[in-house]
Structure formats: structure tokens, C-alpha cells
Amino acid sequence: MTGYRRPEHQAVAVLLDRLDAAVLEAGACRFGGGTAIVLALGEYRVSADVDFLCASTEGYRFLRQRIFDGGFGSLFRAPVTLPRGHRADQYGLRALIEIDGRPVKFEIVREARIDLDPPDARLCGCPVLSTADQYAEKLLANADRGADKAVAWRDAIDLGMLIQHLGPVPDAAVTKAVGAYGPSVLAALSRVHETLDLPDNRRHARDRLGMTGEDLDRAVDALGTDLRRLTGG
Structure with a gap:
């Protein structure tokens, strides 16, 4: 279904597909980190974590409020399992998401070092750095x-x-x-x-x-x- 050959990347693709892309865009989030690069460039190595970045004060406030009001699952358009709950602080939003029995680390990092450009591509429906x-x-x-x-x-x-x-x-x-x-x-x-x-x-x-x-x-x-x-x- 996902088109990726490594099991770790298949789980990542399922997670990305379940995310609510409209919510991510409203929060000015971009899919980044090594996993985004690896998936786009032929799976040259294993990278099993999902990292988004948010450099917008307003966007991060929106995401924090959404999670407070509706739980971490409100970032997704399909149900997900969080075996350990989630954590939200000034540095980011984190959770372990279980996808078909495989744990995937998911994080939205509050990027305060540089401004981020508008996304110029999508991967599995999600805006990418x-x-x-x-x-x-x-x-x-x-x-x-x-x-x-x-x-x-x-x-x-x-x-x-x-x-x-x-x-x-x-x-x-x-x-x-x-x-x-x-x-x-x-x-x-x-x-x-x-x-x-x-x-x-x-x-x-x-x-x-x-x-x-x-x-x-x-x-x-x-x-x-x-x-x-x-x-x-």
C-alpha cells in the first residue's frame, strides 16, 4: 500500500497518511528530519522517527490549544494508539504512536533558531520542509x-x-x-x-x-x- 520496502518506513507512511494535513498546515508544520529525506531519496538508510517542525508562534499556539481541547489524537484524521500518552512543553509535542504493532516516535519540534520557508512539496499528503x-x-x-x-x-x-x-x-x-x-x-x-x-x-x-x-x-x-x-x- 505504501510503496516503501522497509517495514519501518511502511509504518511511517501509514502514520503520515493518518495525520490531518489541514491541521498541520493551520499550525505551520513541516515534515522534516532524516526520515523525510530518506523517504524522498530512495530509502538509502533506516529512519523510523517522524519529526515535524514549527517555527510559527501562532501555529504552535494553535497546536497546543488543539491538543489541550481534543487530545493528541486531534492531530489525526484516523484513530491512533498512544501506548504512553503524550508530552507537550515549550520545546515540542511528543508521543509514541503504535502503527500495526510497531512503535513510531512522533514529534513536532518548536523551531526557534531559523524561520521556515513555505513548503514546496508533499510526502504522503503532508507538507514537507x-x-x-x-x-x-x-x-x-x-x-x-x-x-x-x-x-x-x-x-x-x-x-x-x-x-x-x-x-x-x-x-x-x-x-x-x-x-x-x-x-x-x-x-x-x-x-x-x-x-x-x-x-x-x-x-x-x-x-x-x-x-x-x-x-x-x-x-x-x-x-x-x-x-x-x-x-x-
């Missing part, structure tokens, strides 16, 4: 956690796949990310690229993310090529 914002969010995510081996450098790898499929990092994305975090975002990306040059680290990323060696090599190579352009190296 603009292309430039996908790059920008990955630059920021890599700066946040690129030094953590536990996440297998996935943000830099996702950037490499974006570059391979869609082209170099847009100037608008660099401007947003540097405006939020400073030039360290590019230095952090260079460090992770150097880390991924080591065979043991590349094997770790491949195994942890469920990638083929060929896909990983292409992503790292594309990242390196664009890094030289970005840094003048």
Missing part, C-alpha cells in the same frame, strides 16, 4: 550532534545524499545555519567528513544506519566535494 530548509536543518543538526558516534554521523550523511541527488548546499541554507550558530556549522561538517574518512567509522555508520557501502561512499564523496566549495579548500 522546503529544499533549502532541509539542508539548513541538517547543517544545524550536524553541528549539534556530529561528534556523537552513537548517531553514526547521520546528519552529515543525509547532507551528502541531498547534495548527490539535489545539488550543492544552497546559499540560503548556509546563510540560515550560519546566522543561527555561526561559522562553526561548516567547521563541524568538515570534522565529521574527516571522521568518515576512517574505514572503521565508515563501517560503523554503514552497519548502524542499514546502508549499503556504495550509497555511503557516494554520500561521503558528494559531501567532500561540496565542502571544498563551501570552505574554499
Whole structure:
């Protein structure tokens, strides 16, 4: 039904289809994170969480009020099971959603670092981050956690796949990310690229993310090529 081959992604697609897209648009939400990229670019790795972003004060207020009035299920147009309830705070709205017996982490993140452009595409009926914002969010995510081996450098790898499929990092994305975090975002990306040059680290990323060696090599190579352009190296 979903067209995706990995079971994790099939569950994600079912969850996305059950969301009320009109409510998401009213709340200025965009589907983002690694899962949106992975689903759009051929399932090159496993990514099983569903992350939306909201950079609008009015939109986030609307979503908080809707959940307060109607429960977390009011974000959906079909019934869903929440085995642990939900959490809502200043940073986001979170719940574990059970889809056909498989738990899927769902979150709407309150994005306060950058403004988000209007969506320019949909995936499973849901509005998706603009292309430039996908790059920008990955630059920021890599700066946040690129030094953590536990996440297998996935943000830099996702950037490499974006570059391979869609082209170099847009100037608008660099401007947003540097405006939020400073030039360290590019230095952090260079460090992770150097880390991924080591065979043991590349094997770790491949195994942890469920990638083929060929896909990983292409992503790292594309990242390196664009890094030289970005840094003048």
C-alpha cells in the first residue's frame, strides 16, 4: 500500500497518511528530519522517527490549544494508539504512536533558531520542509550532534545524499545555519567528513544506519566535494 520496502518506513507512511494535513498546515508544520529525506531519496538508510517542525508562534499556539481541547489524537484524521500518552512543553509535542504493532516516535519540534520557508512539496499528503530548509536543518543538526558516534554521523550523511541527488548546499541554507550558530556549522561538517574518512567509522555508520557501502561512499564523496566549495579548500 505504501510503496516503501522497509517495514519501518511502511509504518511511517501509514502514520503520515493518518495525520490531518489541514491541521498541520493551520499550525505551520513541516515534515522534516532524516526520515523525510530518506523517504524522498530512495530509502538509502533506516529512519523510523517522524519529526515535524514549527517555527510559527501562532501555529504552535494553535497546536497546543488543539491538543489541550481534543487530545493528541486531534492531530489525526484516523484513530491512533498512544501506548504512553503524550508530552507537550515549550520545546515540542511528543508521543509514541503504535502503527500495526510497531512503535513510531512522533514529534513536532518548536523551531526557534531559523524561520521556515513555505513548503514546496508533499510526502504522503503532508507538507514537507522546503529544499533549502532541509539542508539548513541538517547543517544545524550536524553541528549539534556530529561528534556523537552513537548517531553514526547521520546528519552529515543525509547532507551528502541531498547534495548527490539535489545539488550543492544552497546559499540560503548556509546563510540560515550560519546566522543561527555561526561559522562553526561548516567547521563541524568538515570534522565529521574527516571522521568518515576512517574505514572503521565508515563501517560503523554503514552497519548502524542499514546502508549499503556504495550509497555511503557516494554520500561521503558528494559531501567532500561540496565542502571544498563551501570552505574554499
